Amino acid sequence: MRFMILVKATADSEAGVMPSEQMLAKMGQFNEELVKAGIMQAGEGLHPSSKGARVRFSGKDRKVIDGPFAETKELVAGFWMWKCASLQEAIDWVKRCPNPMPGESEIEIRQVFEAEDFGAEFTPELREQEERLRTQVEKQARPG
Incomplete structure (x- = not known):
C-alpha cells in the first residue's frame, strides 16, 4: 500500500522560517532510516503558500487564486510518499519522526488509491494507459 504523509x-x-541545521540533520537521519527500510519513495518540503496559487473549477470556468491562503492549519508544508504494509505501519513510522516544526505540529497520513480500488470502471484500456504513463514517469525521473 502507498501512503501520502502530509506535514x-x-x-x-x-x-x-527555514529549519535549523539541527532539524535538517535529524530529518536527514530519519529519511535514511526510511530509505534503508524500503519505505520512502519520495519526500519534499514545500515553499509557503504565499509563493503558490490555486485554481478553482466551476464547470468549464477556471479562476486562479494567488497565495497566501488563510487557515494555516489546513495547508501542507511538506510530504513523503511511503510504501507500507498497512496504515498501522505508516502510523508507527510517523511516530518515530522528529517533530518537523518548532512547537506543536501535525502530520496526516492518507492512503493512495491503487488501480484495483476503482473496480470495473477502470477498464483494461485505462489500466494500460495508467501503466504506460507510470513507466514514462519512471524513465523521466532517471538521470542520464
Whole structure:
C-alpha cells in the first residue's frame, strides 16, 4: 500500500522560517532510516503558500487564486510518499519522526488509491494507459 504523509503547515512555515541545521540533520537521519527500510519513495518540503496559487473549477470556468491562503492549519508544508504494509505501519513510522516544526505540529497520513480500488470502471484500456504513463514517469525521473 502507498501512503501520502502530509506535514501540516504552521505559522512559522508559512512565514518562510527555514529549519535549523539541527532539524535538517535529524530529518536527514530519519529519511535514511526510511530509505534503508524500503519505505520512502519520495519526500519534499514545500515553499509557503504565499509563493503558490490555486485554481478553482466551476464547470468549464477556471479562476486562479494567488497565495497566501488563510487557515494555516489546513495547508501542507511538506510530504513523503511511503510504501507500507498497512496504515498501522505508516502510523508507527510517523511516530518515530522528529517533530518537523518548532512547537506543536501535525502530520496526516492518507492512503493512495491503487488501480484495483476503482473496480470495473477502470477498464483494461485505462489500466494500460495508467501503466504506460507510470513507466514514462519512471524513465523521466532517471538521470542520464
